[in-house]
Amino acid sequence: MVRLKSTNAEIVEEIRVRGTVQGVGFRPTVYRLAKDCRLRGEVGNDGEGVWIYVAGKQDAIDTFVERLRVECPPLAKIEAIIRHPYEGDRIFTDFTIAESSSTSIRTEIAADAATCPACRAEIFDPFSRWYRYPFTNCTHCGPRLSIIKRLPYDRGNTSMAEFKMCPDCIRNYEDPSDRRFHAQPTACPVCGPKxxxxxxxxxxxxxxxxxxxxxxxxxxxxxxxxxxxxxxxxxxxxxxxxxxxxxxxxxxxxxxxxxxxxxxxxxxxxxxxxxxxxxxxxxxxxxxxxxxxxxxxxxxxxxxxxxxxxxxxxxxxxxxxxxxxxxxxxxxxxxxxxxxxxxxxxxxxxxxxxxxxxxxxxxxxxxxxxxxxxxxxxxxNRDIVNRVDDSVVCIIGINSHDARNRFQILRRARGYAPAPINLPEGFKDIPPVLAMGSQLKNTFCLLRDGQAILSQHIGDLENVAASEAYKKTLDLYLSLLEHQPTAIAIDLHPEYLSTKLGKELAAANSLKLSGIQHHHAHVAACMAENNLPINAPPVLGIALDGLGYGEDGTLWGGEFLLADYRGYKRLGTFKPVAMLGGEQAIYQPWRNTYAHLKAAFGAELPPENLELLTFLKQKPLILLDQMIEKGINSPLASSGGRLFDAVAAAIGICRESCSYEGQGAIALEAIAESYILTHSEEIEGYPFTIANLEDGGQSPLPYLEPRPMWQALLEDLKQGTPQEVMAAKFHRGLANAIASMVDRIRYGEEKIDRVALTGGVFQNRLLLVEVGDRLQAMGIQVLTHGKVPPNDGGLSLGQVAIAAARSL
Incomplete structure (x- = not known):
């Protein structure tokens, strides 16, 4: 690297800037500020971010650094500015922008950014060179992750390399006063994509x-x-x-x-x-x-x-x-x-x-x-190097008075990925880790230098095309960031493609392999994004989802875990109920209804003359009973998601079939939310009780028993109660039951003052608010998701955090 020589009693500093500082107009901003402050020197990109050498008076350099923090470009994110005095052997007469250098990769990849107002004005201005040009961009907007092949972020390392800039674009690119100064994808109708x-x-x-x-x-x-x-x-x-x-x-x-x-x-x-x-x-x-x-x-x-x-x-x-x-x-x-x-x-x-x-x-x-x-x-004809889906977000509790009136991300992709998530205290010096994520809504995650770099949403790894896309994207990230993990974290489920690939990578490279329980990873993800340090005391994590592989070999999905980053203790659960036909139960919700009624009432269905029971009696119940009795393709699952499916089907929503997981649960939430908004004070929730699940002679595990809920729901069906009323009573009753379980746990042997709400079921904003309100009324701090999805899209963050903590 070039070093400056201190002259005329001026001081010389080497400044290193880390963060999202490439491809966002950072060097042009440094150039402009340095000239304003009458400093001499040089700025350039390398694998670690941006380096700056400045020569001038101390107060001018201090002003320059302060203005750099305040006036950084809109897409930039400064993580650190590190200043060192040094001696050099070169004298500068001006401030210049240097060519990028190739060193070990430590910088961040910028996310793609929506068209800025200035570019938007130009494409509709008949007198502009970019009038009606569909690939107009500048340093404040345009493609980033979607076109990059390697770092540093220079035009030659992107899919724009094949488009040679015309003389006019070169002038824009080289003019420090221009908005397109060093904008790598800049182009116009003469020289750019068509x-x-x-x-x-x-x-x-x-x-x-x-x-x-x-x-x-x-x-x-x-x-x-x-x-x-x-x-x-x-x-x-x-x-x-x-x-x-x-x-x-x-x-x-x-x-x-x-x-x-x-x-x-x-x-x-x-x-x-x-x-x-x-x-x-x-x-x-x-x-x-x-x-x-x-x-x-x-x-x-x-x-x-x-x-x-x-x-x-x-x-x-x-x-x-x-x-x-x-x-x-x-x-x-x-x-x-x-x-x-x-x-x-x-x-x-x-x-x-x-x-x-x-x-x-x-x-x-x-x-x-x-x-x-x-x-x-x-x-x-501009190649897309990286597939990037649209992100999906929402605002929770818009009219609420509490802190849960916040942003929640449901799919993290374009515009957000791969911006790193700074991990809390204690993760800084842990060697690199790679977490492989889940089977559904997959993302993977790389840990380095105390930051978690979560991939964009990859999707469900259920077919060859999806699995190939997963492998290609993973290879690209490992190459882009020169990431060499010392450990690989995987889900415990042996049939997940992400698990199998993680095992192969670990074996091929002699790396430590860390198996992470699915719901523990959900809880750890919520802890990490809420900035709980690595040695934080345990929280009570309530992880509700479709299912995850339990350490006892059964399927979990409604769990109360006392957890820190290193381990957990299962303190409560939802009632385990058979998933009749395995995966078929996800897409034929009536199977869940029958399994729940069977678990609640035993050998015989209730005698009531109900349309629901008439419907169920048309199914092959003798065969289904044999499947349950003999454990044939009917694994027990304490699944929160399947309970929602069972209730939805019982009241006539998506009963026979559904085309995607959770369809009935989403429709159930929709009608319940509408009713609760206008009848909140009138609704008394369906009752649940708490019973003890005998666990191989060990301490009995408390579980939520839904039998009273089913009795009340069947009575409402007999009375012809409207669907929306039953849906509201179920949501309210379940929220009451969850709060009761927390109350029981916290006054047992464990003292609980902080609860993390996580898992795909907590995408249900009605349940999230109802549960959160009750827990806060009990004086409990409630942690929820905002930086990563509560569903499996955030799972790899938890896997990385757990594997990192265990490495200590």
Whole structure:
């Protein structure tokens, strides 16, 4: 490295800046500030971040460093500024930006960022060089993670390397006063990527049919005509159509093989979104942020819309059937802004894939896989190096008075990943660890220098395409960050692909392998993101989800764990009930209902003459009873998720079948939430009791016994009680039961003053608030998720934290 020579009684400093400081306009900012402070020296990128050498008066250097903290670029995040005096042998007469150097990788990869206001203005300005250019960007916005191949973040290390800058772009790039000074993806219509339209049947396009400005503008006309368009975006392909056209939305669902799961929406601006949803200040800020995620927004009630214009073009019912919320995002690339410019309606913008497969990122792959779904393709020739899905977030407890009125992330991807999560005290000097994550909603996590680098959402590893995408993304991260783990953390479930791959990596590289219990990892993730130090005393973790592999070989999913980072003690659970048919029980919820009734009432179903019981008696109950008795494909599971499925099916929601895990539970929450909002004081929850589960002669394990709940629910069915009332009574009763279990545990041998709420069931905002309110009223501190999802998307963070703590 170049060192400066101290001259004329001036001091010389070497300054190291670590954090998200590459690809965000950091060097240009350093240059501008150094010139303002009349300093001489040099700034450059390397594998550890940004290095700066400055020569000048002490007060000028101090001012420079302070201004650097305050005036850092909008996408930058400074983790540390380290200053050292030194002697050098070179004298500078000016301040310059040096070429990047290749050293050991310690810097961070910046997340992709939504189009900034300045670039947005340029693409709609007829006098701008970037007028209607769909790949306009600057140092404050544009692609980052999605195009990077290696560090440091320079154009030659991205998929922009093949686009040689024209003389005008070179002038912008080299002008310190320009917004595009050292903006690596900068381009213009002369020298940059191009977008074009194709028909999916391969026939030529007749341009005059669209009366279009260009191929991107034609997308608007196609959507208005009821066509489905596959659009190559920032991190993958999307399928777009008119969100107010029920017939075309149904066609999209059928072709994509996604019958029920909610579809994401995009609208041109906030005003259009507000016609359909309530938007708080916090939600507006999220929508307009550089991350530009999908935000779950409460639907407007049609009856409350006084302005007649607001009820025109309603959202198609099949966009989000049975939901109280719609997932909206704003345009986050120039291409989206241009395509939606003339649209006064929202569009569906869902991932471009077949159900359960990864999103397409390659043009030829999209032609093969999406031709049966899309009528047209909008392609471009900038390669997507890293697949990056849209992030999904929500605000919990908007009208609540407590600290849980906060941001919750449900899918962490574009705009957030791979920004590191600073781990709390004690994790700084632990050698590198790799955590492989779960089978569903997979992410993996790398630990280094006290930071957890969580991958973007990978998805469910249930088919060959998904598993290959997982391996490719993992290899890329290990290469990008030159990560050489000393230990690998895996889930205990032996059949998870992530577990198998972790074992292979550990064996091939002679690395320590750490098996982490699923729900312990959920609790540790919540502890880590709430900044509990490595030696913090145990918390009571309430981990509710579909299922996870227990250390006793059974399936867990409703657990009360006294846990720290190194270990845990199981202090309570939900009642273990058979999962009839194993995985079939997830997609045929009536199986859970029957198993719960069988567990509650024994050999015979209750004698009541109920439609539910008539339905169940049409099923092969003798065979199912034999399966339970002999333990054939009917593992016991203390699953919170399956309890929700059983109740939903019992009252007539998703009884026969569902198309995705938790569909019944989500619908149950939706109708309960609507009722509780208007009848909160009237609702008395269904009763649960606490019983003891004898555990091989050891101390009896308390569990929540739902038999009284089932008795009361069957009585309500007999009385013809409305579904929404029963759903509300179940939520309230379960919240009461969870609080009662906590009360029992904390006044036993263990003293509890802090509880972590985690697991996919706590995506249920109604249950989260109801449980949190009760625990806070008991004087207990409640920890919830905000930086990583409560579902399995956050599991790898907990795995990393546990493996790191155990290494000590």
């Amino acid at each position: 977008a074009w339209l194709e028909r999916s049947d391969g026939k030529p396009i007749t341009a005059h049919v669209f009366s279009m400005l260009d191929d991107v503008d034609a997308v608007c006309t196609l959507i208005q005509q009821g066509q489905i368009v596959a659009i190559k975006g920032l991190g993958g392909f999307h399928l777009a159509c008119d969100a107010t056209n029920e017939a075309v939305v149904q066609k999209l669902r059928y072709s994509k093989r996604r019958p029920d799961k909610p579809l994401a929406l995009m609208a041109r601006n906030i005003n259009i979104i507000e016609k359909y949803c309530l938007v708080s200040a916090a939600e507006r800020e999220l929508l307009e942020s550089p991350a530009a995620p999908i935000v779950l927004l409460q639907k407007r009630e049609r009856d409350n819309q006084s302005d007649e214009s607001k009820i025109q073009n309603p959202i198609a019912p099949s966009v989000a059937p049975g939901q109280n919320y719609l997932g909206f995002m704003l345009p986050y690339t120039p291409l989206h802004h241009l395509a939606l410019k003339r649209l006064e309606i929202p569009i569906v913008l869902t991932s471009g894939n077949l159900s359960d497969e990864p999103q397409c990122i390659d043009n030829e792959d999209a032609r093969k896989k999406l031709a049966g779904i899309a009528d047209y393709f909008l392609f471009h």
